[in-house]
Amino acid sequence: xxxxxxxxxxxxxxxxxxxxxxxxGKLEEALELTKHALAIIRKKGDQQEISYVNGRIxxxxxxxxxxxxxxxxxxxxxxxxxxxYSQAQKQKxxxxxxxxxxDLLLEMGRxxxxxxxxxxxxxxxxxxxxxxxxxxxxxxxxxVKAKAYIFRAASVKNLADRKVFLLxxxxxxxxxxxxxxxxxxxAQYYTAMVEKFHDKEQAIRRLDNAxxxxxxxxxxSMIVTxxxxxxxxxxxx
Numbered sequence: 620x621x622x623x624x625x626x627x628x629x630x631x632x633x634x635x636x637x638x639x640x641x642x643x644g645k646l647e648e649a650l651e652l653t654k655h656a657l658a659i660i661r662k663k664g665d666q667q668e669i670s671y672v673n674g675r676i677x678x679x680x681x682x683x684x685x686x687x688x689x690x691x692x693x694x695x696x697x698x699x700x701x702x703x704y705s706q707a708q709k710q711k712x713x714x715x716x717x718x719x720x721x722d723l724l725l726e727m728g729r730x731x732x733x734x735x736x737x738x739x740x741x742x743x744x745x746x747x748x749x750x751x752x753x754x755x756x757x758x759x760x761x762x763v764k765a766k767a768y769i770f771r772a773a774s775v776k777n778l779a780d781r782k783v784f785l786l787x788x789x790x791x792x793x794x795x796x797x798x799x800x801x802x803x804x805x806a807q808y809y810t811a812m813v814e815k816f817h818d819k820e821q822a823i824r825r826l827d828n829a830x831x832x833x834x835x836x837x838x839x840s841m842i843v844t845x846x847x848x849x850x851x852x853x854x855x856x
Contacts, residue, residue: 630656634672641679646686650679667707674703678716685723694723698750705753717754721747725763728770735816737774741767758795765791766809773813785810801841804832808845819852826852 633656681696728743744767751760772784807829
């Protein structure tokens, strides 16, 4: 029989209390309790359990940053949280935070594109593509990687280099299993997205082509999107 005066080394109570605080929306209190749990669990030396709790800490920190509007730090923390959950073999938790991580990467990428910071936009979309792969979402991964190529195309001045990136994008759209008219529509639409910064007239004409292909593909949402971009370009001429 063990010594009844030996303190129990668990951390489960602290984690349970932290979960209660999370459910109440009290993230700061949940964070402190989870850190306390980690200090206790470290004494056991169970690396898998330590990784799991580190994942929880980072997830809470990510949500705090997200609530404060700090998308960059939130994304970084969600990505690190996913890594720790993976090391702890917590697939459900890893998938949950990875999906949020991807959403934030894409959000930041679109914002960089609007600011014409195309290299940064491409990097974010490339990271999102890799993250989709870890979730087994190959189609999503290819489509996002294709859009990363489009941003790479927008970042270069040399027309030959731009064409290479756009062709790579079209090839990935095809590999993702898109219907042929939709691929052609995307080729025209995303080329127009690049051209709008250099030649608005050409971009507007190319969007006419995109709309025709989207009609063939019966893709109403992209027809609306292409027309909206056309109208914006005409208003800013």
